[in-house]
Amino acid sequence: xxxxxxxxxxxxxxxxxxxxxxxxxxxxxxxxxxxxxxxxxxxxxxxxxxxxxxxxxxxxxxxxxxxxxxxxxxxxxxxxxxxxxxxxxxxxxxxxxxxxxxxxxxxxxxxxxxxxxxxxxxxxxxxxxxxxxxxxxxxxxxxxxxxxxxxxxxxxxxxxxxxxxxxxxxxxxxxxxxxxxxxxxxxxxxxxxxxxxxxxxxxxxxxxxxxxxxxxxxxxxxxxxxxxxxxxxxxxxxxxxxxxxxxxxxxxxxxxxxxxxxxxxxxxxxxxxxxxxxxxxxxxxxxxxxxxxxxxxxxxxxxxxxxxxxxxxxxxxxxxxxxxxxxxxxxxxxxxxxxxxxxxxxxxxxxxxxxxxxxxxxxxxxxxxxxxxxxxxxxxxxxxxxxxxxxxxxxxxxxxxxxxxxxxxxxxxxxxxxxxxxxxxxxxxxxxxxxxxxxxxxxxxxxxxxxxxxxxxxxxxxxxxxxxxxxxxxxxxxxxxxxxxxxxxxxxxxxxxxxxxxxxxxxxxxxxxxxxxxxxxxxxxxxxxxxxx
Numbered sequence: 001x002x003x004x005x006x007x008x009x010x011x012x013x014x015x016x017x018x019x020x021x022x023x024x025x026x027x028x029x030x031x032x033x034x035x036x037x038x039x040x041x042x043x044x045x046x047x048x049x050x051x052x053x054x055x056x057x058x059x060x061x062x063x064x065x066x067x068x069x070x071x072x073x074x075x076x077x078x079x080x081x082x083x084x085x086x087x088x089x090x091x092x093x094x095x096x097x098x099x100x101x102x103x104x105x106x107x108x109x110x111x112x113x114x115x116x117x118x119x120x121x122x123x124x125x126x127x128x129x130x131x132x133x134x135x136x137x138x139x140x141x142x143x144x145x146x147x148x149x150x151x152x153x154x155x156x157x158x159x160x161x162x163x164x165x166x167x168x169x170x171x172x173x174x175x176x177x178x179x180x181x182x183x184x185x186x187x188x189x190x191x192x193x194x195x196x197x198x199x200x201x202x203x204x205x206x207x208x209x210x211x212x213x214x215x216x217x218x219x220x221x222x223x224x225x226x227x228x229x230x231x232x233x234x235x236x237x238x239x240x241x242x243x244x245x246x247x248x249x250x251x252x253x254x255x256x257x258x259x260x261x262x263x264x265x266x267x268x269x270x271x272x273x274x275x276x277x278x279x280x281x282x283x284x285x286x287x288x289x290x291x292x293x294x295x296x297x298x299x300x301x302x303x304x305x306x307x308x309x310x311x312x313x314x315x316x317x318x319x320x321x322x323x324x325x326x327x328x329x330x331x332x333x334x335x336x337x338x339x340x341x342x343x344x345x346x347x348x349x350x351x352x353x354x355x356x357x358x359x360x361x362x363x364x365x366x367x368x369x370x371x372x373x374x375x376x377x378x379x380x381x382x383x384x385x386x387x388x389x390x391x392x393x394x395x396x397x398x399x400x401x402x403x404x405x406x407x408x409x410x411x412x413x414x415x416x417x418x419x420x421x422x423x424x425x426x427x428x429x430x431x432x433x434x435x436x437x438x439x440x441x442x443x444x445x446x447x448x449x450x451x452x453x454x455x456x457x458x459x460x461x462x463x464x465x466x467x468x469x470x471x472x473x474x475x476x477x478x479x480x481x482x483x484x485x486x487x488x489x490x491x492x493x494x495x496x497x498x499x500x501x502x503x504x505x506x507x508x509x510x511x512x513x514x515x516x517x518x519x520x521x522x523x524x525x526x527x528x529x530x531x532x533x
Contacts, residue, residue: 041096047099117159121191125166125186128172128182130169165208167207174201184197187210188451196213197211197213218460218474222494224497227261227293230265231261232290234259235473241469242260244261270428270466273426273430274422274426276412277431277435282459282461283409283410285458288310292494295318297365299367303330303334305371305374306372307375309325314498319499344366344404364403366402370409372414373422377389389418397425412439440462444464447470448462448470
């Protein structure tokens with residue numbers, strides 16, 4: 001069968017169609033330039049009309065009559081003036097032109113130094129985002145960085161990157177933690193070290209967004225936080241990372257901050273906490289902050305293995321059962337805590353079987369703070385005595401049902417000395433101080449989405465509650481009030497949160513027949529209790 005020739009318009013008319021399209025585009029551009037003032041005035045009139053409608057809708061019904069009377073008076077005044085309507089029309093057109101003007105800022109491209117920085121960053125990413133068999137590579141040596149970065153970047157006043165969005169090919173294994181770590185390390189090195197970057201991987205759209213995070217403020221001191229019973233403020237994080245804010249005193253003013261809330265008690269899924277850091281990282285500060293908050297509704301046991309004496313201000317306070325630094329006292333205290341946990345479980349079980357509410361003495365939470373148990377473990381091994389961490393198995397395993405909360409603080413160099421029970425049952429984790437990504441991942445279970453910085457103030461780090469996300473953390477400043485280096489403002493802030501009096505005269509006055517405060521428990525001076533109660 002012979003082929004039929006194509007219509008002439010499809011064979012010889014392509015050139016005329018192309019010229020027609022070019023002529024149409026030129027005419028449309030010229031018309032837009034000519035009619036630009038009219039378009040601006042029409043846009044302004046539309047905006048003014050919309051503002052007038054919104055203002056009329058927001059006017060209460062009982063005041064609309066007054067508004068109509070005022071408008072009618074203005075129209076009458078304009079009508080009585082010579083050339084009144086002409087002046088009113090000119091004024092309206094001028095207001096519409098001003099309101100409808102194009103306010104979009106002119107798009108400015110990067111300067112020479114900024115373009116060179118982007119070019120260097122592009123070349124550094126080529127080995128990670130390219131493949132040898134890619135026919136049209138997005139990343140190639142000597143390629144166009146604008147295709148990968150576009151205009152999604154921002155620089156600060158010093159010419160350093162503050163925001164960058166990278167588009168990468170679909171074949172990149174963006175779910176591989178090793179690849180992510182290498183790419184983030186390259187971006188951290190090329191964009192400028194010494195800052196904390198946040199990386200958001202969008203695997204669905206093959207995009208990586210890098211933003212520079214502002215340092216968390218470290219000016220929030222110890223104070224009463226707005227929290228319900230069973231909620232403890234570990235510290236504060238970035239705005240938007242959590243759904244809740246609390247009012248805090250920051251310096252001389254008050255502002256809303258985003259807290260990292262840790263829920264304890266019988267309904268908690270992370271009843272125990274492990275805090276790890278280097279010396280001077282702020283783990284003791286975190287424990288002091290938790291101790292001051294725990295004394296509002298519970299009792300406290302403190303076992304300090306480091307021997308720094310940072311908890312001496314708690315001695316003799318109402319609700320503080322013991323503050324032990326020696327091995328013998330620590331073993332006796334932890335043994336009592338194990339028996340007390342068993343006693344609470346037995347008492348609660350008997351009350352439920354009898355159909356009665358739980359007794360008051362087991363409703364009050366009991367907190368066990370253990371700072372540096374590895375030091376006590378070395379002493380116990382040298383003297384042939386039991387390991388203190390073995391006595392924590394019962395409070396760790398049954399603490400949630402008994403209302404017992406255990407907080408353990410240890411250093412990175414002694415992390416391998418922690419027992420299996422401590423590592424298994426402390427599902428709330430905190431890493432403070434300068435730490436590498438590997439160290440943070442070993443404690444938190446997953447690597448943080450930011451690049452750790454080498455120098456941070458005490459109490460700065462990361463927190464993760466159970467299987468939740470990793471949050472940046474800044475612990476409230478809670479120094480030892482008896483330390484000479486502590487400022488007067490922080491000293492008074494900590495002392496003002498302590499319950500009761502700690503001076504010997506006040507303790508001697510307790511023998512005058514006055515009853516202690518309801519729900520308060522005196523210092524632990526008796527022998528360890530038995531499980532039968």
